[in-house]
Amino acid sequence: MTQTDELGTNIGAALRRIRKASGMTLEAAAGQAELTKGYLSKVESGQATPSTRVMVRLADVFGVPLSDILMSDAERRPISVVRADERKVITKNGSDIGHTYELASRAKLHPRAEVFFLTLSVLEDETPPRFKHSGEEIILVLEGRMRFQYGGMEIIVGPGDCIQFDASIEHYGLAEGAVPARLFVVNIPDRFEDKASKTRKR
Numbered sequence: 001m002t003q004t005d006e007l008g009t010n011i012g013a014a015l016r017r018i019r020k021a022s023g024m025t026l027e028a029a030a031g032q033a034e035l036t037k038g039y040l041s042k043v044e045s046g047q048a049t050p051s052t053r054v055m056v057r058l059a060d061v062f063g064v065p066l067s068d069i070l071m072s073d074a075e076r077r078p079i080s081v082v083r084a085d086e087r088k089v090i091t092k093n094g095s096d097i098g099h100t101y102e103l104a105s106r107a108k109l110h111p112r113a114e115v116f117f118l119t120l121s122v123l124e125d126e127t128p129p130r131f132k133h134s135g136e137e138i139i140l141v142l143e144g145r146m147r148f149q150y151g152g153m154e155i156i157v158g159p160g161d162c163i164q165f166d167a168s169i170e171h172y173g174l175a176e177g178a179v180p181a182r183l184f185v186v187n188i189p190d191r192f193e194d195k196a197s198k199t200r201k202r
Contacts, residue, residue: 009046011055014069016044018062033057052090052101053129060133060189066114067106080108087117099129104184114187120146120175128172135189137167144181147174 019029030040034057042048050058059066070090082088087102100119105111139148145158151169156176165171167187175181 011049011069012044012046015040015050015058018064018068019044022062024062029058029061032061051129052099053131055090056131056133065111065189066187067103067108067111070103071106075107076109077107078109080105080111082106090116112188114189116185117142118173118183118185120144120173120181120183122175122178122180128174130170130172131167132170133167133187133189135167135187136164137171137188138162138164138186139173140184142182142184144179145176146181146183147176149173 019026022029024032026040026044027037030037033040033054035054039048043050043054055066055069059069070088082103082105087104088106090101090103099121102117102119104115104117105113139146139157140162141157141159143159145156148155148157148163148171150165150171155163157163173181173183
């Protein structure tokens with residue numbers, strides 16, 4: 001089994017476990033995530049590896065952090081320290097048109113934010129993945145330049161520039177120019193704020 005096959009199998013098994021724990025049927029989960037029942041079935045059985053965009057949608061539907069799909073609770077700790085050479089690559093040269101996502105934090109117990117490095121590849125004629133999910137997002141440009149599309153608005157940002165926005169509005173980024181763009185991204189889904197609010201009220 002290749003590393004890609006193993007990743008797909010592990011992600012599929014985690015999604016099936018999370019879906020069943022949520023009490024949702026395959027059909028209901030697929031419908032809410034805007035997927036076909038057949039495709040989600042293939043993902044859960046390890047026959048298809050979902051893109052990061054699809055995993056974000058499913059995490060939203062199930063009300064869990066993205067990292068829940070990538071690792072078990074037994075692997076989590078009160079603090080997460082991920083060295084530069086230990087970052088887990090969750091999409092590379094595949095379903096998100098060559099964009100590379102690396103988890104910057106992955107072992108924190110009950111995380112309220114999802115933190116990762118994103119490298120936007122230089123595209124020719126490919127259509128970039130569009131994102132729309134709950135919560136708020138923060139992007140800091142580390143290297144290169146990014147053309148950011150947000151709700152019909154276009155913004156060009158470069159090294160040191162930071163943008164913060166409502167992630168429920170469709171958005172996507174493209175490497176501007178001939179070199180990839182390297183980003184640091186923090187995503188804070190609404191579901192974590194809702195849980196924190198309920199905890200404070202108790």
